[in-house]
Amino acid sequence: DGGITQSPKYLFRKEGQNVTLSCEQNLNHDAMYWYRQDPGQGLRLIYYSQIVNDFQKGDIAEGYSVSREKKESFPLTVTSAQKNPTAFYLCATRRASGQNEQFFGPGTRLTVL
């Protein structure tokens, strides 16, 4: 069963705690992306990675960190430095060079209490 897996679907954390969101893909796509979605805001880019062991900041990287140790995995850590972490987080992948469509996972809704 191919695709993009984000787990868990719902996540609750106390304020001040770091939390890591999982994104796994078995599509053999090279690039992976993290977006944040807030009501009425559309999606905004947090971090992205074009190849293993390399990643770049997006438009709203402050308070977040990522790693890309394997092609299949791109976890996102929401740190206590992120002022408003409650949001819907979406992971996406893109095929090899020259293909510009991105494919999205089902998302994780993070609520910080």
Add this chain to the structure above:
Amino acid sequence: GNSVTQMEGPVTLSEEAFLTINCTYTATGYPSLFWYVQYPGEGLQLLLKATKADDKGSNKGFEATYRKETTSFHLEKGSVQVSDSAVYFCALIFTYSGGGADGLTFGKGTHLIIQP
């Protein structure tokens, strides 16, 4: 910087009505353009795309034409169904000469409601 502007929602239509959702963009150069659809509680699904001026993307009865002169990519459907109710996002991306690409730039989304 790059930006995408979509018409504000919600847009409420009766079943079998004609749909237009406006999308315009601001960018330096000629990006690829996309429409994505999101159903409640789910991720985004690619609906259609166009990669150069005058290209028409189409899928499931939806169409959009890349208009360079008006920097627009309006989404249309001739006869909507209740199942088309969702949030629709217009987006753009630039691809580098080497084939890599940054992230998508999205509009804020348009919530479409189709009534029976």
